[in-house]
Amino acid sequence: MRRLYLLLAVLGLVLPYYFLIISSVVFWLFVYQESARYRIPNAWLFVLANLFVGVSFALPMFLFFRQARLETMGAAAAFK
DSSP: OHHHHHHHHHHHHHHHHHHHHHHHHHHHHHHHHHHHHHTOSOTHHHHHHHHHTOHHHHHHHHHHHHHHHHHHHHHHHHTO
């Protein structure tokens, strides 16, 4: 039974990091895809924010700048 507890403790330590890594990689791919699509400069800053703070900070920050870009693109299209 002690071995089962140890195994569960190790899994409890490792699995959250595994899911965190997967979500970070997916976020990075999303950032680079959307940055290329909408020509958002300095996409590496959002990856850096993800590495130093986390997805909970970097994703909303990226969405804020993405939305601002979309609004300026929409405003520019309205004047054509």
